[in-house]
Amino acid sequence: MQNFNYKRKSTVLIMNFFIVIFFFILLVKYFQIQILNHQKYVNKSRRNSIRQVIQKAPRGIIYDRNGIAIVDNRPIFDLQLIPEDVNESFDYHLFSSITKIDSNSIKENVLNKKSNINKFKAITVKRHLSYIEMSRLNENLLSFPGMLFSELPARVYPNNCKLSHTLGYLREVNEQQISIENSVYKYGDIIGTAGLEKQYEDVLRGLDGVEFHMVDKFGRDHGIIDDEIKYNKKSGSSIQLTIDSDFQVFCENLMYGKNGALISMNPINGDILSIVSSPQFDLNSFIGPIPFSTWNQWNKDKSKPLNNRVINGYYSPGSIFKLVTAAMILENPLINHNEKINCSGMYKYYDVDMNCWNLDGHGDVNLNEAIKYSCNVYFYKLIQEFNLDDLFTMSEKMGFNKKTNIDLPNESSGIIPDKKYMNQKYTSRGWAFGNLLNFVIGQGEVITTPIQVVQFMNIIATKGETKEPKLLLNSKSKNIKVNLSDNTWKFIQQSLEDVVNEKGGTGLNTKINEGGIVSGKTGTVENPPNEPHSWFAGYLKTDNNDLLSLAIIVENGGKGSATATPMARKVFEKYISIKQ
Amino acid sequence: MLNKYFFYNKNIEIKWMIIFPVLLLLSISLITLYSTKSSISLIESNFFKQCFFVLFGFIIFYVLQYVRNVFFYEMAYVFYFILLTLLIITLFMPSKFGASRWIFIGPIRFQPSEFGKIIIVFTLSKFLADYKNNINDWKLIPLTLLISSFPAILIFKQPDLGTSIIFPAVTFPMLLWAGVRPFHLFVVISPLLSIIAAFNLKLFYLWMFVLILVIFLSQPNVKDGIIIFVINLFFGTLSSFLWNNLYAHQRNRILTFLDPTNDPLGAGYQIIQSITAIGSGGFLGKGFGQGSQTHLRFLPVRDSDFIISVIGEEFGFILIFAVFAIFYFLLHNVINSSSKLNNKFGSFVLIGFVSTIFFHVIINMGMVVSLFPVTGLPLPFISYGGTFLLTMITIISIINNIISSDIEV
Numbered sequence: 001m002q003n004f005n006y007k008r009k010s011t012v013l014i015m016n017f018f019i020v021i022f023f024f025i026l027l028v029k030y031f032q033i034q035i036l037n038h039q040k041y042v043n044k045s046r047r048n049s050i051r052q053v054i055q056k057a058p059r060g061i062i063y064d065r066n067g068i069a070i071v072d073n074r075p076i077f078d079l080q081l082i083p084e085d086v087n088e089s090f091d092y093h094l095f096s097s098i099t100k101i102d103s104n105s106i107k108e109n110v111l112n113k114k115s116n117i118n119k120f121k122a123i124t125v126k127r128h129l130s131y132i133e134m135s136r137l138n139e140n141l142l143s144f145p146g147m148l149f150s151e152l153p154a155r156v157y158p159n160n161c162k163l164s165h166t167l168g169y170l171r172e173v174n175e176q177q178i179s180i181e182n183s184v185y186k187y188g189d190i191i192g193t194a195g196l197e198k199q200y201e202d203v204l205r206g207l208d209g210v211e212f213h214m215v216d217k218f219g220r221d222h223g224i225i226d227d228e229i230k231y232n233k234k235s236g237s238s239i240q241l242t243i244d245s246d247f248q249v250f251c252e253n254l255m256y257g258k259n260g261a262l263i264s265m266n267p268i269n270g271d272i273l274s275i276v277s278s279p280q281f282d283l284n285s286f287i288g289p290i291p292f293s294t295w296n297q298w299n300k301d302k303s304k305p306l307n308n309r310v311i312n313g314y315y316s317p318g319s320i321f322k323l324v325t326a327a328m329i330l331e332n333p334l335i336n337h338n339e340k341i342n343c344s345g346m347y348k349y350y351d352v353d354m355n356c357w358n359l360d361g362h363g364d365v366n367l368n369e370a371i372k373y374s375c376n377v378y379f380y381k382l383i384q385e386f387n388l389d390d391l392f393t394m395s396e397k398m399g400f401n402k403k404t405n406i407d408l409p410n411e412s413s414g415i416i417p418d419k420k421y422m423n424q425k426y427t428s429r430g431w432a433f434g435n436l437l438n439f440v441i442g443q444g445e446v447i448t449t450p451i452q453v454v455q456f457m458n459i460i461a462t463k464g465e466t467k468e469p470k471l472l473l474n475s476k477s478k479n480i481k482v483n484l485s486d487n488t489w490k491f492i493q494q495s496l497e498d499v500v501n502e503k504g505g506t507g508l509n510t511k512i513n514e515g516g517i518v519s520g521k522t523g524t525v526e527n528p529p530n531e532p533h534s535w536f537a538g539y540l541k542t543d544n545n546d547l548l549s550l551a552i553i554v555e556n557g558g559k560g561s562a563t564a565t566p567m568a569r570k571v572f573e574k575y576i577s578i579k580q
Numbered sequence: 581m582l583n584k585y586f587f588y589n590k591n592i593e594i595k596w597m598i599i600f601p602v603l604l605l606l607s608i609s610l611i612t613l614y615s616t617k618s619s620i621s622l623i624e625s626n627f628f629k630q631c632f633f634v635l636f637g638f639i640i641f642y643v644l645q646y647v648r649n650v651f652f653y654e655m656a657y658v659f660y661f662i663l664l665t666l667l668i669i670t671l672f673m674p675s676k677f678g679a680s681r682w683i684f685i686g687p688i689r690f691q692p693s694e695f696g697k698i699i700i701v702f703t704l705s706k707f708l709a710d711y712k713n714n715i716n717d718w719k720l721i722p723l724t725l726l727i728s729s730f731p732a733i734l735i736f737k738q739p740d741l742g743t744s745i746i747f748p749a750v751t752f753p754m755l756l757w758a759g760v761r762p763f764h765l766f767v768v769i770s771p772l773l774s775i776i777a778a779f780n781l782k783l784f785y786l787w788m789f790v791l792i793l794v795i796f797l798s799q800p801n802v803k804d805g806i807i808i809f810v811i812n813l814f815f816g817t818l819s820s821f822l823w824n825n826l827y828a829h830q831r832n833r834i835l836t837f838l839d840p841t842n843d844p845l846g847a848g849y850q851i852i853q854s855i856t857a858i859g860s861g862g863f864l865g866k867g868f869g870q871g872s873q874t875h876l877r878f879l880p881v882r883d884s885d886f887i888i889s890v891i892g893e894e895f896g897f898i899l900i901f902a903v904f905a906i907f908y909f910l911l912h913n914v915i916n917s918s919s920k921l922n923n924k925f926g927s928f929v930l931i932g933f934v935s936t937i938f939f940h941v942i943i944n945m946g947m948v949v950s951l952f953p954v955t956g957l958p959l960p961f962i963s964y965g966g967t968f969l970l971t972m973i974t975i976i977s978i979i980n981n982i983i984s985s986d987i988e989v
Contacts, residue, residue, distance in 0.1 A: 009919075012915055015756070015934075019908060019911055022938075026949075030900050033859040033949055035863055038863075044856045045893075
């Protein structure tokens with residue numbers, strides 16, 4: 001080997017230059033990734049490895065006015081398997097005999113998933129386990145490695161009262177509800193879909209908690225990430241209703257087997273004490289998916305069990321509506337309400353014969369007697385002094401043709417026809433004065449809901465100073481003020497008292513012997529060819545000056561004085577016994 | 581005889597300018613491997629195995645200090661033929677992971693291609709040191725490329741593209757060191773660059789501009805200049821011709837090779853996760869043991885070729901920068917030492933080794949950020965892997981030996 005001095009400054013420079021250039025290019029690339037696009041990759045890696053685990057918040061409980069739970073929470077369970085953890089010791093035979101699922105299909109499903117990247121992801125094999133299935137599976141826990149139960153919030157109804165229409169039910173949120181901007185709902189969430197559950201959804205719904213868990217490539221959970229923000233779940237607020245559950249049960253039993261509605265409430269503060277739409281349906285059916293056949297049956301049923309008759313039932317008010325005309329008469333200084341008018345059992349309006357319900361006639365009657373006996377002819381005659389607008393205006397004053405604003409969703413407003421309405425409906429004939437004869441006795445196009453009728457009673461019972469009806473205890477409800485003269489109120493109140501308490505009154509069956517005085521009005525709605533609907537609307541003034549208003553309608557119940565009145569008496573008597 | 585090749589006693593001189601950066605790199609390696617070991621028991625972990633290899637490397641270092649340079653010089657061609665023999669044997673070895681890279685002798689297995697990286701440097705150094713003709717005669721470049729091509733082709737057939745690239749690659753810096761005009765080297769490399777550049781028209785125009793500029797500045801005679809230009813143009817057009825004659829799946833393979841995002845769940849998965857890991861590390865990193873990409877196994881291969889992704893994620897840009905700085909410090913010092921050596925053979929060896937380390941660094945660190953295609957070259961001193969680490973330690977030991985024993989020739 002020769003001695004040799006090898007110094008080439010320029011070559012050293014070139015080589016250093018090359019190294020620096022390449023390292024610099026690489027550093028720029030690293031700088032770009034790590035500093036400039038840092039956030040982008042942070043997000044990407046978080047999406048990779050962080051899983052949100054939702055902590056379901058329980059919904060608020062619903063209590064009655066005495067603090068008795070009417071709606072509570074009870075989790076229901078789905079049965080799941082984690083394929084990776086299902087091993088040879090898994091007893092497919094026993095599993096299948098408990099759950100009634102074909103063991104081969106489970107086995108195949110599990111084995112398929114086992115070889116797949118999702119092997120750590122739980123698969124749901126059965127939804128909504130029954131209590132018996134659940135306890136049997138739990139007894140044999142060791143035979144089912146990899147089995148777990150996933151909890152779903154559901155409602156339970158621990159009280160005897162049904163209140164089905166009023167309480168309403170929960171359903172899984174739909175696409176539309178999720179897609180609303182700022183929607184708090186996510187897939188699989190439940191939402192109040194009817195009744196109070198819908199009305200007070202915002203109150204009852206809790207706020208689900210969120211935990212961030214670390215998951216690996218296979219989806220295995222590595223526990224909570226400590227330095228991530230954690231949102232604790234917030235339970236929904238409970239609500240207390242104005243309903244008295246014992247009283248409610250009594251009213252429900254009274255309505256059992258009948259179609260119709262019953263509402264009782266306190267006219268002074270607007271508290272609804274009982275509210276029944278009959279027939280009811282079983283709210284327990286709404287836990288989990290409703291079987292298609294059940295849903296179909298409900299919808300086909302002629303008695304329309306899903307329809308809340310209290311706020312959506314369209315009934316003619318019948319004779320109860322005469323009280324509107326009575327108020328018009330009393331408010332008109334030109335009419336002497338003590339003047340007697342002869343009822344021969346029939347009234348001839350041009351070429352039409354209009355009958356009184358009593359074909360023998362009531363003889364000479366004044367306004368008080370006309371109300372007491374529910375004489376039609378008196379009102380046929382006196383309405384001649386008025387026109388449709390007068391009736392319409394007074395009806396609206398009394399709360400008809402508009403919502404009562406009860407705190408339930410989808411209330412109907414009923415119909416009080418005006419000229420425009422009639423001309424639209426009967427384009428060929430148009431409005432005729434003859435229609436008014438029908439309207440005055442609460443028949444024809446006059447349509448009311450039971451809640452409007454009870455509100456009408458509230459107005460009378462309080463001399464026009466009542467509140468909007470409400471179901472939420474201690475909530476503020478709006479004042480209602482109907483300005484009529486004190487004499488008018490007194491007269492109507494006295495007449496209603498006479499209806500129930502005087503001989504010959506149509507409401508005599510409602511008379512109670514002790515504890516208070518009932519006032520009210522019966523109604524009979526002709527419904528040919530079927531039996532007429534039977535109404536009672538009135539109020540009780542107890543000896544302690546408590547007020548309870550009541551409206552009952554029994555579909556096809558016959559005459560108001562026959563069916564609804566004894567029921568009303570029982571309700572009032574029950575109320576007095578509760579008060580004592 | 582032994583006297584001629586080995587020292588019996590010698591004061592071992594450690595060139596700290598070379599050894600210190602290497603120790604730093606080894607520390608980074610071990611810290612990172614300790615971080616990725618996660619729940620595996622210590623004995624089974626890559627960290628533990630790497631510790632063992634590092635200790636074994638220290639022994640190799642000391643042993644190699646007793647070897648005289650003459651041994652490498654005189655044995656270079658012998659080694660070369662042994663290498664070719666072993667590489668041929670390797671091709672007949674049972675394949676593992678779809679490649680025949682290892683020779684199995686009982687429980688021991690090793691990759692001849694790894695030690696080939698050392699041997700090719702010895703062979704080329706001896707050849708260049710012994711070359712008596714004019715350095716700039718036309719035969720030198722083809723001859724040296726021929727020498728490096730034999731093992732390269734055998735390794736390419738294993739297949740191990742990354743390693744096979746190293747062999748011809750180290751040839752060019754060594755030729756430059758020998759005094760070959762840079763322009764000549766440029767002319768040799770340019771057709772290859774023409775083919776690559778032709779994949780993108782804009783890039784090809786730019787490349788043609790650079791080519792003309794270099795030709796003009798180097799001032800060869802006009803005839804040569806035109807010929808060089810035409811040849812490059814030809815290779816450029818050849819590229820599109822070749823491309824059009826490929827089957828669709830072959831094209832796809834090349835496209836994914838060039839841009840992994842073409843196949844995000846397949847071949848591109850590793851590289852996408854690697855960039856995500858590095859990017860999410862930011863300036864300071866997520867901290868020791870905190871790399872979610874790494875620890876949740878989104879990054880499938882992490883200890884060996886992609887260890888820099890772990891470093892990027894857990895220790896951030898700051899340590900990436902440090903790694904570059906340390907490597908630069910190391911390479912710069914070796915080149916400097918090489919320029920001061922009296923030993924011509926040793927001087928070539930040093931440049932060869934510098935090139936080996938350099939190409940590993942840029943290809944590895946470029947590939948994890950998708951700047952270069954994934955070729956499977958580990959990062960010197962940092963990546964996990966016994967044979968590779970021992971190869972690198974051997975290289976450093978020989979560098980230390982050559983620098984410290986220059987007085988003796």
